[in-house]
Amino acid sequence: MIQHxxxxxxxxxxxxxxxxxxxxxxxxxxxxxVPKPHIPEAKGEQCVEETDYMRRNHMDxxxxxxxxxxxxxxxxxxxxxxxxxxxHAVKDKQQQVVTIKDKRHFCRSCHSYAAVKIDCFxxxxxxxxxxxxxxxx
Amino acid sequence: MKKLVYAEIEGKxxxxxxxxxxxLAMIGIGLSAAYYMEHNGHIVTGMNxxxxxxxxxxxxxxxxxxxxxxLNVASISSVFGKTAYKPLAPLSGLVSxxxxxxxxxxxxxxxxxxxxxxxxxxxxNFSSIFTWNILLYNGFFAIVIVYLWTLMEGQYNKYSRHxxxxxxxxxxxLTTGTGSIFGFLVARETYDAAIMAPMFIVxxxxxxxxxxxxxxxxxxxxxxxxxxISTMKRLKNLLGVFVAGVMFLVTIFHITNLYAAEHDxxxxxxxxxxxxxxIFWVFQIGLGSILPxxxxxxxxxxxxxxxxxxxxxxxxxxxxSQLYVIIIGGQAYPLELFPGYEVSSTFYxxxxxxxxxxxxxxxxxxxxxxxxxxxxxxxIKLLKFLPISLADEDVDPHYKAKxxx
Amino acid sequence: MTQAKDLSDQSRRKFIxxxxxxxxxxxxxxGIFLHQVQAKPDNQAVTNKVRxxxxxxxxxxxxxxxxxxxxxxxxxxxxxETGPNEVxxxxxxxxxxxxxxxxREASLPVMCQHCEEPPCVDVCPTGAxxxxxxxIVLVDKHTCIGCRYCMMACPYKARSFVHSPVExxxxxxxxxxxxxxxxxxxxxxxxxxxxxxxxxxxxEKALLFGDLNNKNSEIAIRVANENSRQIRQDLKTDPxxxxxxx
Numbered sequence: 111m112i113q114h115x116x117x118x119x120x121x122x123x124x125x126x127x128x129x130x131x132x133x134x135x136x137x138x139x140x141x142x143x144v145p146k147p148h149i150p151e152a153k154g155e156q157c158v159e160e161t162d163y164m165r166r167n168h169m170d171x172x173x174x175x176x177x178x179x180x181x182x183x184x185x186x187x188x189x190x191x192x193x194x195x196x197x198h199a200v201k202d203k204q205q206q207v208v209t210i211k212d213k214r215h216f217c218r219s220c221h222s223y224a225a226v227k228i229d230c231f232x233x234x235x236x237x238x239x240x241x242x243x244x245x246x247x
Numbered sequence: 248m249k250k251l252v253y254a255e256i257e258g259k260x261x262x263x264x265x266x267x268x269x270x271l272a273m274i275g276i277g278l279s280a281a282y283y284m285e286h287n288g289h290i291v292t293g294m295n296x297x298x299x300x301x302x303x304x305x306x307x308x309x310x311x312x313x314x315x316x317x318l319n320v321a322s323i324s325s326v327f328g329k330t331a332y333k334p335l336a337p338l339s340g341l342v343s344x345x346x347x348x349x350x351x352x353x354x355x356x357x358x359x360x361x362x363x364x365x366x367x368x369x370x371x372n373f374s375s376i377f378t379w380n381i382l383l384y385n386g387f388f389a390i391v392i393v394y395l396w397t398l399m400e401g402q403y404n405k406y407s408r409h410x411x412x413x414x415x416x417x418x419x420x421l422t423t424g425t426g427s428i429f430g431f432l433v434a435r436e437t438y439d440a441a442i443m444a445p446m447f448i449v450x451x452x453x454x455x456x457x458x459x460x461x462x463x464x465x466x467x468x469x470x471x472x473x474x475x476i477s478t479m480k481r482l483k484n485l486l487g488v489f490v491a492g493v494m495f496l497v498t499i500f501h502i503t504n505l506y507a508a509e510h511d512x513x514x515x516x517x518x519x520x521x522x523x524x525x526i527f528w529v530f531q532i533g534l535g536s537i538l539p540x541x542x543x544x545x546x547x548x549x550x551x552x553x554x555x556x557x558x559x560x561x562x563x564x565x566x567x568s569q570l571y572v573i574i575i576g577g578q579a580y581p582l583e584l585f586p587g588y589e590v591s592s593t594f595y596x597x598x599x600x601x602x603x604x605x606x607x608x609x610x611x612x613x614x615x616x617x618x619x620x621x622x623x624x625x626x627i628k629l630l631k632f633l634p635i636s637l638a639d640e641d642v643d644p645h646y647k648a649k650x651x652x
Numbered sequence: 653m654t655q656a657k658d659l660s661d662q663s664r665r666k667f668i669x670x671x672x673x674x675x676x677x678x679x680x681x682x683g684i685f686l687h688q689v690q691a692k693p694d695n696q697a698v699t700n701k702v703r704x705x706x707x708x709x710x711x712x713x714x715x716x717x718x719x720x721x722x723x724x725x726x727x728x729x730x731x732x733e734t735g736p737n738e739v740x741x742x743x744x745x746x747x748x749x750x751x752x753x754x755x756r757e758a759s760l761p762v763m764c765q766h767c768e769e770p771p772c773v774d775v776c777p778t779g780a781x782x783x784x785x786x787x788i789v790l791v792d793k794h795t796c797i798g799c800r801y802c803m804m805a806c807p808y809k810a811r812s813f814v815h816s817p818v819e820x821x822x823x824x825x826x827x828x829x830x831x832x833x834x835x836x837x838x839x840x841x842x843x844x845x846x847x848x849x850x851x852x853x854x855x856e857k858a859l860l861f862g863d864l865n866n867k868n869s870e871i872a873i874r875v876a877n878e879n880s881r882q883i884r885q886d887l888k889t890d891p892x893x894x895x896x897x898x
Contacts, residue, residue: 176794178697180790180792180794181782181784181792182697182698182784182785183692183697183698183784183786183839183843184694184695184696184697185694185843185844186694186695187694229362231821232818232828232829232830233793233818233821233826233827233828233831234821234826235821235822235823235826236821239823239824240823245727245822245823245824245840245841246727246838246841246846246849246852247824247840247841247844247846285830287816287817288814288815288816288817288829288830289739289813289815289830290735290739290815290816295736295738295739295815296738296739296740296741296742296803296809296812296813296815297738297809299800299803299804299813300800300804358797358798358799358830359796359797359798359799359800359813359814359829359830359831359832360796360797360798360830360831361797363795363796363797363798364797366778366795366797367777367778367797370778370779370780370795371777371778371779372776372777372778372779374773374774375774375775375776375777375801376775377775377776377777377799377801378777381777428801431775432771432775432804432805433771433807433887434771434804434805434806434807434887435804578804582807582808582809584747584762584807584808584809584883584884585747585749585883585898587751587752587753588749588750588751588752588898589749589750589752590747590748590749590750591747591748592745592746592747592748592762593721593737593742593745593746594742594745594747594762594809595738596745596747596762596809600738601738
């Protein structure tokens with residue numbers, strides 16, 4: 111096979127290599143071994159919006175909402191990040207809420223599976239506000 | 248003058264391969280340094296809350312300023328019609344793009360959040376000179392690529408004058424913008440000056456041409472192509488003029504400042520009262536300006552290529568020193584919030600800030616230069632940027648053949 | 653007999669009710685004075701009817717006291733900066749002054765001055781540094797790319813860059829590595845009709861926070877009647893923070 115490869119022109123050789131990579135790329139989902147996300151039960155009857163809507167649009171809600179809060183000082187509860195974290199909090203065996211560092215965190219389990227990196231929790235706390243807080247609020 | 252023939256370099260020698268691999272290795276190391284900085288935070292660098300822009304910015308701004316100046320050679324031929332520079336025009340355009348690419352890479356990799364490049368490209372604040380710089384840099388790439396096309400594609404040669412004019416005007420605006428990044432900072436005594444913009448323009452002429460001379464010489468010497476002395480002489484004489492021009496503007500800058508009592512202490516700091524003063528006098532003025540002028544014009548040295556090259560190298564050293572003094576020295580001098588008072592605080596108010604360049608910053612800067620040089624190396628092998636011969640008999644319009652009688 | 657008891661009960665109730673009412677009015681009264689602006693409802697955007705400002709009386713500010721700095725650090729989550737001092741974040745700092753000619757000493761806190769014409773807003777390439785309608789200058793950390801140009805441009809050296817990863821994210825003040833930050837006038841408290849942490853913590857009551865646009869607010873009255881100045885007034889950035897006694 112190598113002899114055959116060596117006999118081809120430069121363009122054809124490049125084409126073969128690119129083709130091999132393309133095939134690898136296309137079958138990679140089959141080869142990947144990522145566990146399906148475990149979506150834990152959240153509090154309450156349903157989310158702030160319909161589940162289907164949330165699946166597709168939660169990122170737009172978050173983006174729009176962050177601009178409203180940041181630039182205009184709008185701090186309603188319904189679409190706030192804090193609200194999401196409160197209902198979707200996941201507890202470990204010791205009944206402590208897990209942070210983004212834990213695989214079971216609601217946002218992380220789905221985002222790991224979908225391989226979409228989020229950087230919200232580089233800055234934001236990933237757990238609902240604790241009762242004993244330092245703030246003057 | 249014979250018609251010029253341009254050809255790609257062969258690029259098959261061991262030397263070429265070694266150079267390519269070496270540059271790629273330097274790029275790899277630079278990228279690793281950037282990753283290290285991004286992952287661990289800027290705490291691993293020498294930059295801090297008092298000196299926020301450090302060595303990477305010195306390298307980056309040098310490359311960006313040199314980039315616009317490197318286009319000069321092409322502009323002189325297309326805009327000012329000097330035929331002697333015409334053979335060098337394609338290389339000049341290539342070097343300018345390559346240097347800009349290297350400089351911008353360093354700048355982007357040093358950001359606190361380089362992953363937000365897309366945010367930077369989609370959110371523009373038009374009252375910021377920084378934003379205008381981003382737009383001007385991108386426009387520069389496009390315009391120079393079009394210009395190169397008109398130079399290198401026969402049927403478009405007739406448009407090269409127009410493209411060259413556009414590129415020339417654009418780069419003047421671009422360098423004005425780069426100088427204004429500093430000139431517009433009213434907060435800092437060391438920057439707030441309108442002369443920053445024209446000074447940066449003449450600096451760009453000087454640094455860009457120095458880089459061009461060295462790259463030109465290497466491209467010909469290492470491929471065995473002939474490079475005549477008249478071309479080298481012409482370029483180094485021009486470089487001498489630019490070096491003198493920069494010295495002139497630096498002098499005006501300081502004399503103007505010295506005249507005003509309010510600038511007394513900052514001038515003392517910059518010219519005699521700090522390590523930056525040492526760098527200014529010894530490296531920027533002495534080694535970076537006066538010695539090159541001696542090499543370029545003194546009868547003992549002026550006709551020898553090795554002194555031309557040394558002079559160009561010293562100009563580059565002087566350029567780095569100048570930017571080091573401007574960027575880092577300029578930040579080290581404390582902001583004066585309370586004139587007439589001695590101040591002290593936990594945030595170094597009233598104190599000269601300290602800065603020690605760190606290894607990751609140095610590696611990132613060198614990686615950026617390696618990117619520029621690699622782009623040039625790659626391009627001259629791929630496309631016909633270089634004339635086969637730049638020997639005097641082929642390109643010098645004033646060449647007189649030695650009499651064979 | 654019961655009728656008489658009812659009557660005395662009623663009058664007792666009236667008396668108690670009345671005194672409670674008077675006591676309540678006395679307690680709320682000063683509160684109304686300070687917070688003349690109604691607590692902004694959560695779903696409403698801020699407007700430029702309000703301009704938040706601060707008045708610092710340096711005569712009351714003691715050298716060696718940095719309660720305001722500690723309170724800010726605790727409220728906003730930067731109390732645990734562990735690096736060397738040059739890279740630590742400082743939203744507010746105490747500056748000690750000594751007049752070169754007379755030798756008079758003073759001490760005052762310096763924080764983001766929340767200028768009306770902020771140079772940091774002008775230079776930000778992405779518009780992350782911005783001024784809210786009510787005068788508070790903020791960094792939108794979602795858009796900040798960490799270029800540090802605003803730090804170069806600030807005449808007050810108010811901004812800090814976060815040089816190392818942030819552990820233990822604060823619930824109310826999200827902050828992270830690689831972006832620039834500065835004093836927010838505790839915007840999360842101000843939006844809930846409370847005062848910034850530094851103001852509340854000052855035992856000497858040297859700091860006063862309020863709405864400069866409201867003629868009846870304590871700060872507006874004092875600024876109109878007493879001498880005060882802005883730092884680097886010559887730059888005409890028009891800070892919202894004013895100082896007395898220097």
